[in-house]
Amino acid sequence: MILIGIYGMIKSYQEWKSHDEPVRRLAFTLMVSFVLFGILGGLTVFLMMFINPDFWVVEAIVVTSGYLLLANESLSMLEKLRSPERRAGKKVRCALPVAGIVKSREEAITLLKAVAVYTGLPILVIGREHPDEWKSKTGIEPDEYIWLTRVEHKKAVSPSSLHVLSGKVIGFIRENPGSVIYIEGIEYMLFYSDFKAVAKFLFSIRDVAMMEDAHVLILANEDTLTPEQMAILKKEFEDVDVEKVLEKMIGPALFGAIPSRKRRELNASTEGSEERGRAGEEEAEEAQPLRREEATEEGR
Structure with a gap:
């Protein structure tokens, strides 16, 4: 013994x-x-x-x-x-597509916060920042974080080792059905592999996510990828409408604290522009008789 x-x-x-x-x-x-x-x-x-x-x-x-x-x-x-669906005794409303593209990090963080708070689904993040730095900046603590770097670290995977990265992600998806995978740093992968290899990596993850009811979210836009590359990705990954996803996930009553503020700011700026435009028109109308009087006096 x-x-x-x-x-x-x-x-x-x-x-x-x-x-x-x-x-x-x-x-x-x-x-x-x-x-x-x-x-x-x-x-x-x-x-x-x-x-x-x-x-x-x-x-x-x-x-x-x-x-x-x-x-x-x-x-x-x-x-x-145990999966969140079984733990809660009902299906969790995630509302994210199986494979989606977001064009800004702010949109992605907003979605991930909603997933963490309102669904409790497991989250895996692949990012370019140190794990602690990413958590402190975003306020999100994912279930697993993979640091995309060539530096030796227990959470690090080299951007040139796409097969290792794929194995870790697919393993996480299969252990956590319904999970959410967020990937940023695609442009960094392209420094070490060609676009064809990176696209195959993303598509393979997308296929596994479809079988396991998981969700893959990638950060990609025209600033980092060519129009041809974006067109290829959009054949497999759909553009995510952040507001619609949040409304479905959270519900109309609680929908969008962050997007709502942005909408209010936008409405305020629009109303201000309209008011300034109306004021300008009124000033112009008031100025027209004065200009006519000045012209008459000059003629005299």
């Missing part, structure tokens, strides 16, 4: 170091359970056999504690890994 406990504790510690939450927490719980079950349990058995049988009380406490700790954490982990 002691040898098994020591072996299990070492293996659990190695897994604890190599994973992020929530697997990290499960590995820690398993490590503590091996200590209780194996090491302390084995020691109390030794004490019962060679010193005093009354140590069975300690044995019962240690083994029961280890069992309850491991069972509780395992059940909690299973609950967390």
